[in-house]
Amino acid sequence: MNQLTSADLVQAFTEELRLCNLRTDEHVVVLAEPSSRDDYVAAAFAAAKACGAHVLVATVPGGNPDPVPSTHTGGGPGLTSVLRDTVAQDLLKQADLVLDLTREGFIHAPIQDEILATGTRILFVCDAPDVLVRNMPVADDKDRVLSGQRLVQESTSMHVTSAAGTDLRVDLTNVRCDFQVGFSDDPGRWDHWPSTMVLCWPEISDGQIVLAPGDIILPFKEYIRDTVTLEITGGHIEKVSGGADAHMIETYFGDSDDKWARYLSHMGWGLMRSADWFAQAMYAKHEVMGMEARAFAGNFLWSTGPHPVLHRDSYAHLDIAMRDCTVTLDETTVVAAGTLIEP
Ligand SMILES: [Fe+2]
Incomplete structure (x- = not known):
C-alpha cells in the first residue's frame, strides 16, 4: 500500500x-x-x-x-x-x-x-479496492431489490430446486424480508458496499439442499468439491451426508458447540450482475469478505445460525452461495436454473 x-x-x-x-x-x-x-x-x-x-x-x-x-x-x-x-x-x-x-x-x-x-x-x-470499484452500485439498483422484497412480502412460500437434487420448501408467512443494495440512503438503514441481494428470515423450511461442486461455502471462502446433501425439517438440519465437504460442515457444527448452529438463518437470491463467481479463487482470503459470491446475480444464498427474528444469538454463521438453482415464490420464478429473472 x-x-x-x-x-x-x-x-x-x-x-x-x-x-x-x-x-x-x-x-x-x-x-x-x-x-x-x-x-x-x-x-x-x-x-x-x-x-x-x-x-x-x-x-x-x-x-x-x-x-x-x-x-x-x-x-x-x-x-x-x-x-x-x-x-x-x-x-x-x-x-x-x-x-x-x-x-x-x-x-x-x-x-x-x-x-x-x-x-x-x-x-x-x-472488500478489496477493485472489488468495490468493479461492483459500484447505481441508484436504480434500489428499485430492483425493493421489487424483490415486495414479492417476498406478498408470497406465502418459496420453492428452491436444482438439477443436483435440491428441493426445499420455505414458509414465508409473516417472514421478515430485507435487501442489500450497496449504499445506505434512508435514515436508520444499514448496508454493505458491495452487495445487491434480496433476503428473508423464515422460520420453517423443509426438504433437502444439495450442494454441487463449485458452490461456495463462507466464511471458509472455499469451493465445494464433492456433493453434499443436507436434510432439513422445520428449519433444522437433521443430517449432512457426502464426502470431505460434508465432513467439514458436520465438524464445524460440532466444534461450534452452539445450539443454533444446525438451524437455517437468512436466505435469498443475488442480483449483483457485476459479481464474478471466480473472485473467490483470485484473492487471498484476508482481502475479501466474499460479497461477489454472496450477491452473485442468480445465486441462491442461504445460511445457518443467528436469527434476529427468532432471537437466536449465535456466532456459528455459515453463508452458502449456490449456482444453478431455481427459486420460485408462489407462482413467480425469480431465478431459473441459476439465471436471474427480472421484470
Ligand atoms: Fe449471512
Missing part, C-alpha cells in the same frame, strides 16, 4: 457517499480499528470532505467477541471496545452516516439496531 492508493479511491468513495444521499450539513463518522485499511480511512475522510459534510475519524481498539478468527468472515459481532463503551456508542448514534471500516462490522451485534434506531445510517466496507 502506498500513499497514492487512498487518492485512487477518493472518487469511488465520493460516488458512494452521494448514493448515500450525504448532505453538506450532515456528520460522518469514519469508524476504524487499528487493523483497518489506512487507505480506506483516508479515502473515506477525503470523500466526506469533498461532499462538504462534517467528518471525523474514530479509531477504537480492535478485537471482537466472536470465537472464530477475524478474517472478514461476515459474522458481524461488533468490536468489544464499542460494545463496552457508551461514549463510542453515543458518537455513532449522533452521526448521520457511519462509514464502518472495521474488519467484521456490527451486523449481528444488537447494539447496531440501537444505533440505527436513532436514525443513523451505516455503510460497511471491507
Whole structure:
C-alpha cells in the first residue's frame, strides 16, 4: 500500500457517499480499528470532505467477541471496545452516516439496531479496492431489490430446486424480508458496499439442499468439491451426508458447540450482475469478505445460525452461495436454473 492508493479511491468513495444521499450539513463518522485499511480511512475522510459534510475519524481498539478468527468472515459481532463503551456508542448514534471500516462490522451485534434506531445510517466496507470499484452500485439498483422484497412480502412460500437434487420448501408467512443494495440512503438503514441481494428470515423450511461442486461455502471462502446433501425439517438440519465437504460442515457444527448452529438463518437470491463467481479463487482470503459470491446475480444464498427474528444469538454463521438453482415464490420464478429473472 502506498500513499497514492487512498487518492485512487477518493472518487469511488465520493460516488458512494452521494448514493448515500450525504448532505453538506450532515456528520460522518469514519469508524476504524487499528487493523483497518489506512487507505480506506483516508479515502473515506477525503470523500466526506469533498461532499462538504462534517467528518471525523474514530479509531477504537480492535478485537471482537466472536470465537472464530477475524478474517472478514461476515459474522458481524461488533468490536468489544464499542460494545463496552457508551461514549463510542453515543458518537455513532449522533452521526448521520457511519462509514464502518472495521474488519467484521456490527451486523449481528444488537447494539447496531440501537444505533440505527436513532436514525443513523451505516455503510460497511471491507472488500478489496477493485472489488468495490468493479461492483459500484447505481441508484436504480434500489428499485430492483425493493421489487424483490415486495414479492417476498406478498408470497406465502418459496420453492428452491436444482438439477443436483435440491428441493426445499420455505414458509414465508409473516417472514421478515430485507435487501442489500450497496449504499445506505434512508435514515436508520444499514448496508454493505458491495452487495445487491434480496433476503428473508423464515422460520420453517423443509426438504433437502444439495450442494454441487463449485458452490461456495463462507466464511471458509472455499469451493465445494464433492456433493453434499443436507436434510432439513422445520428449519433444522437433521443430517449432512457426502464426502470431505460434508465432513467439514458436520465438524464445524460440532466444534461450534452452539445450539443454533444446525438451524437455517437468512436466505435469498443475488442480483449483483457485476459479481464474478471466480473472485473467490483470485484473492487471498484476508482481502475479501466474499460479497461477489454472496450477491452473485442468480445465486441462491442461504445460511445457518443467528436469527434476529427468532432471537437466536449465535456466532456459528455459515453463508452458502449456490449456482444453478431455481427459486420460485408462489407462482413467480425469480431465478431459473441459476439465471436471474427480472421484470
Ligand atoms: Fe449471512
